[in-house]
Amino acid sequence: xxIYILQIFNGISVSSIFMLAALGLAITFGLMxxxxxxxxxxxxxxxxxxxxxQNFFTQYLPASFFNWYFFIAIPIAFLLxxxxxxxxxxxxxCHLYGRALDSMLATWGVSIVLQQLARxxxxxxxxxxxxxxxxxxxxxxxxxxQLPYKRLFIMGMVIICMLIIYYLMYCxxxxxxxxxxxQNRDMAASLGINTRKIDSYTFAFGxxxxxxxxxxLTLLGSIGPTLGTGYIVNTFMVVVLGGVGSLWGTIAGGxxxxxxxxxxxxxxxxTSGKVLVFTLVILFLxxxxxxxFTVHSRSLDE
Amino acid sequence: MQIRFLRKMKKKTALAMAALxxxxxxxxxxxxxxxxxxxxxxxxxxxxxxxxxxxxxxxSEVSVKDAEMMAIDExxxxxxxxxxxxxxxxxxxASDPAVFAEKAKKLLQQDKVATVFGCWTSxxxxxxxxxxxxxxxxxxxxxQYEGMESSPNIFYTGAAPNQQIVPAVDWLLxxxxxxxxxxxxxxxxxxxxxxxxKAELKAKGGTLVGEEYTPMGHTDYSTIINKxxxxxxxxxxxxxxxxxxxxxFKQLKDAGINTKDLITCSVSIAExxxxxxxxxxxxxxxxxxxxxxxxxxxxxKTFVKNYKAKYGQDRVTDDPIEAAYDAxxxxxxxxxxxxxxxxxxxxxxxxxxxxxxxxxxxxxxxxNQHLWKTxxxxxxxxxxxxxxxxxxxGPVRPDPYLKTYDWAKGLAN
Numbered sequence: 001x002x003i004y005i006l007q008i009f010n011g012i013s014v015s016s017i018f019m020l021a022a023l024g025l026a027i028t029f030g031l032m033x034x035x036x037x038x039x040x041x042x043x044x045x046x047x048x049x050x051x052x053x054q055n056f057f058t059q060y061l062p063a064s065f066f067n068w069y070f071f072i073a074i075p076i077a078f079l080l081x082x083x084x085x086x087x088x089x090x091x092x093x094c095h096l097y098g099r100a101l102d103s104m105l106a107t108w109g110v111s112i113v114l115q116q117l118a119r120x121x122x123x124x125x126x127x128x129x130x131x132x133x134x135x136x137x138x139x140x141x142x143x144x145x146q147l148p149y150k151r152l153f154i155m156g157m158v159i160i161c162m163l164i165i166y167y168l169m170y171c172x173x174x175x176x177x178x179x180x181x182x183q184n185r186d187m188a189a190s191l192g193i194n195t196r197k198i199d200s201y202t203f204a205f206g207x208x209x210x211x212x213x214x215x216x217l218t219l220l221g222s223i224g225p226t227l228g229t230g231y232i233v234n235t236f237m238v239v240v241l242g243g244v245g246s247l248w249g250t251i252a253g254g255x256x257x258x259x260x261x262x263x264x265x266x267x268x269x270x271t272s273g274k275v276l277v278f279t280l281v282i283l284f285l286x287x288x289x290x291x292x293f294t295v296h297s298r299s300l301d302e
Numbered sequence: 303m304q305i306r307f308l309r310k311m312k313k314k315t316a317l318a319m320a321a322l323x324x325x326x327x328x329x330x331x332x333x334x335x336x337x338x339x340x341x342x343x344x345x346x347x348x349x350x351x352x353x354x355x356x357x358x359x360x361x362s363e364v365s366v367k368d369a370e371m372m373a374i375d376e377x378x379x380x381x382x383x384x385x386x387x388x389x390x391x392x393x394x395x396a397s398d399p400a401v402f403a404e405k406a407k408k409l410l411q412q413d414k415v416a417t418v419f420g421c422w423t424s425x426x427x428x429x430x431x432x433x434x435x436x437x438x439x440x441x442x443x444x445x446q447y448e449g450m451e452s453s454p455n456i457f458y459t460g461a462a463p464n465q466q467i468v469p470a471v472d473w474l475l476x477x478x479x480x481x482x483x484x485x486x487x488x489x490x491x492x493x494x495x496x497x498x499x500k501a502e503l504k505a506k507g508g509t510l511v512g513e514e515y516t517p518m519g520h521t522d523y524s525t526i527i528n529k530x531x532x533x534x535x536x537x538x539x540x541x542x543x544x545x546x547x548x549x550x551f552k553q554l555k556d557a558g559i560n561t562k563d564l565i566t567c568s569v570s571i572a573e574x575x576x577x578x579x580x581x582x583x584x585x586x587x588x589x590x591x592x593x594x595x596x597x598x599x600x601x602x603k604t605f606v607k608n609y610k611a612k613y614g615q616d617r618v619t620d621d622p623i624e625a626a627y628d629a630x631x632x633x634x635x636x637x638x639x640x641x642x643x644x645x646x647x648x649x650x651x652x653x654x655x656x657x658x659x660x661x662x663x664x665x666x667x668x669x670n671q672h673l674w675k676t677x678x679x680x681x682x683x684x685x686x687x688x689x690x691x692x693x694x695x696g697p698v699r700p701d702p703y704l705k706t707y708d709w710a711k712g713l714a715n
Binding site for chain 1: 355356357358360361364488514515516517519520521522524525526528529531532545548549552553555556557558578579580
């Protein structure tokens with residue numbers, strides 16, 4: 001029995017990681033329609049930010065502070081990724097709105113540049129980020145049923161991020177403006193919204209969320225320049241499956257792909273599990289190309 | 303808007319993807335170091351060093367490259383080979399077998415190197431093997447591997463399966479238990495190694511309770527760890543390679559599994575990788591190799607001291623590093639003996655050649671171009687070093703096809 005409960009937990013845990021990685025993309029790709037191939041590299045930037053903060057704490061601060069470095073690492077990862085995203089939007093992305101294909105090629109180039117930059121700065125070998133002590137170990141429910149704290153923590157992070165996004169998008173003035181711009185740019189502009197400003201803030205926010213995801217990933221494995229490439233396919237799949245432009249879609253897509261992956265992996269093996277998930281997603285999109293959730297609007301071209 | 307956007311995207315995306323892949327293949331073919339002058343300088347002997355300096359395997363291969371450079375520098379400091387200095391052409395295989403093959407071709411055809419030291423994964427070795435055979439080149443491969451191979455153009459200075467995997471399984475069966483769970487990365491080495499292990503378990507009364515492979519670079523082991531928990535094996539035999547090990551051991555520890563309940567034995571994790579995984583995550587786990595930094599020989603003391611002096615006190619030496627170092631010395635000795643860098647003459651001279659390596663005496667077996675090596679099983683300590691817990695009395699004869707083992711009949715095909 002334990003093993004099945006644990007497997008459900010694993011499914012939710014993997015889903016939460018996919019969701020966290022996909023949240024930023026749900027904004028840059030989902031809302032802004034930029035096929036952001038560099039999304040994985042923003043994840044990588046967040047991970048290295050955690051690495052830098054860790055090194056700063058071990059070198060310059062007393063050992064007792066080390067346990068709390070992660071709480072500093074999260075905002076720094078967000079800010080670093082967001083500011084690099086902001087610069088990128090100002091220099092490159094702003095010329096590419098409405099040109100999906102060009103945006104894909106340009107951001108793919110950016111991703112190579114960022115990877116090489118990381119390699120030059122931090123070296124080619126992967127680096128290890130030590131988790132704070134209070135995250136080591138597991139919540140013991142029964143001898144066979146142990147839920148690692150790290151995974152619980154990541155789930156908590158996802159929930160908090162979701163709440164913040166929900167508030168920003170649906171309850172704040174800023175969110176109303178974003179949605180207005182994304183639905184009808186000209187109309188929004190004529191109503192006095194500074195669409196350029198909204199664009200750069202939104203892209204920076206999406207990139208920053210990727211940075212938080214990267215910070216969370218340091219808990220599970222090692223960090224290298226190509227960290228992001230392992231997640232890029234899954235995150236796109238989550239956003240497309242969920243329905244481009246819908247926050248609920250990203251949650252549902254993440255849950256389906258995460259639990260699908262782990263369950264099929266459990267029943268078959270890792271490689272077949274992945275293949276099966278891909279096949280099922282492709283079949284589903286044939287039947288329903290708009291994904292699970294669609295955003296209803298009154299645009300004529302819907 | 304959404305629907306149209308996606309439909310439009312699908313077709314164009316496919317096109318653009320195709321363009322991306324073509325261009326990336328083109329780039330990786332052309333990029334890299336520029337071709338140096340192809341006519342060999344009369345006063346130097348050119349050799350190639352071909353390892354992954356980037357990508358998922360860089361964690362392991364960079365330090366192997368460093369060991370080869372150190373050996374070359376040492377030999378040059380003593381006057382070089384045949385009175386000529388060794389000149390190195392370094393290439394990056396980028397953790398991609400196709401790039402390895404491309405770069406091997408470049409080293410042999412454009413740079414016309416006398417020999418190449420390189421590769422780590424069996425996938426990369428298998429990719430360059432036809433290049434070396436077709437161009438009649440010479441490769442020194444420094445890493446333990448799955449065996450079932452003996453190319454006339456390759457010298458293997460790492461362990462054959464009978465010098466690492468087979469004795470490790472033997473020892474585990476006698477000392478740790480009969481129930482085995484096999485986990486590995488999904489490529490040629492783990493699959494072949496596990497084929498050998500399964501045959502050995504069957505012959506020696508062990509049982510197999512699970513066998514799992516994950517793609518290279520895989521980072522979520524929660525499901526596999528759950529399967530392991532469910533099967534309760536005595537031993538997990540681990541042939542994961544590269545960064546996956548970090549994720550596996552971190553997550554194994556987080557799942558609350560300790561070495562008293564279950565021991566893992568790894569054949570791709572040496573001191574260098576332990577550093578990356580974090581000694582705390584691996585303390586008490588077993589590994590099987592021919593050399594550890596703690597191996598007690600006078601040659602090793604000098605070797606470790608020099609390596610640390612050259613690359614930093616925080617660096618460690620390990621089996622592939624040592625085997626790569628040996629490879630350079632063995633090649634140099636063979637060239638001196640042959641009086642030439644000609645591949646056939648070097649090969650003839652290398653037969654039976656002995657060298658007092660940091661791991662103890664090694665000897666080139668003429669029949670299959672592997673080395674006689676001592677087998678050592680070690681336990682990872684909390685400080686990241688590895689303590690030897692068992693060893694063979696002396697060097698073991700290499701037997702890549704396991705011809706001398708009855709239970710291994712039929713495996714070689």
